[in-house]
Amino acid sequence: EAAVTQSPRNKVAVTGGKVTLSCNQTNNHNNMYWYRQDTGHGLRLIHYSYGAGSTEKGDIPDGYKASRPSQENFSLILELATPSQTSVYFCASGDRGQYFGPGTRLTVL
Amino acid sequence: GDSVTQTEGLVTLTEGLPVMLNCTYQSTYSPFLFWYVQHLNEAPKLLLKSFTDNKRPEHQGFHATLHKSSSSFHLQKSSAQLSDSALYYCASSGGSNAKLTFGKGTKLSVKS
Structure with missing residues (x-):
């Protein structure tokens, strides 16, 4: 089975601060994805990537940026975190x- | 666009009874269909997938048959176990794009 790791596992941030969530995969998949999961909303796609250097907007991209510097790594960036971005994020x-x-x-206070 | 509709909300069963969670889809393409299972405080895990009409993949006692004529991919198990209590998502992926379209999820609670 594919190995996907994320860091950090837990994060508390302040409103207006910058947050970077990191993801690494070791199975040479071309496609990578970022989701958030909230009670009552299921899994919602934020950004995705088809390969190194590419990022695409998902269904709820506002307030988020993404970066895919290599095949293995895909980051999600919250430039100005808000309490509404408190959630569980899956890569x-x-x-x-x-x-x-x-x-x-992620908890944004 | 693509959409997936599954049994919504909470399904409560007694241990030993059969499980059936419904999933229907709409897609412009001939899609891949998936079932994911997510136990409490864990990540979603791929349970089953299918692309071929009328084939029945099985895993951990669960099976689902893709019926393209009715656009359905219902999840079934003959006898529910307490450990089956989890959140189940049906998803589809069509065309050249590997993006998944998820249903809203069904919470299965199995009681003794």
């Missing part, structure tokens, strides 16, 4: 079927 990789990382619990 996934996969080219037909996706494999999820363990998640990052």
Whole structure:
């Protein structure tokens, strides 16, 4: 099974601060994804990437940026964090079927 | 665009009874269909996937048959176990794009 890791696993940030969530995959998948999961909303796609250097907007991209500097790494950046971005964030990789990382619990105070 | 509709909300079952979680989809393409399972405080995990009409993949006692004629991919298990209590997502992926379209999720609670 694909190995996807995320860091940090837990993060507390202040409103207006910058937050970077990191994701690494070791299975050479071209596609990588960032989701957030909130009660009542299921999994919602924020950004995704088809390969190094590419990023695409998902369904809820506002307030988030993404960066894919290499095949293995995909970051999600919150330039100005807000309390509404408190959530659990999952990274996934996969080219037909996706494999999820363990998640990052972000709290913005 | 693509959409996935699944049994919404909470499904409560007694241990030993059969499980059936419904999933139907709409897609411009002939999509891949997936079931994911997410236990409490864990990540979603791929449970089953299918692309072929009328084939029945199985995993951990669960199976689902893709019926393109009815655009359905229902998840079934003959006998529920306490450990099956989890959140289940149906998802589709169509065309050359590997993006997944998820249903809203079904919470399965199995009681003794």
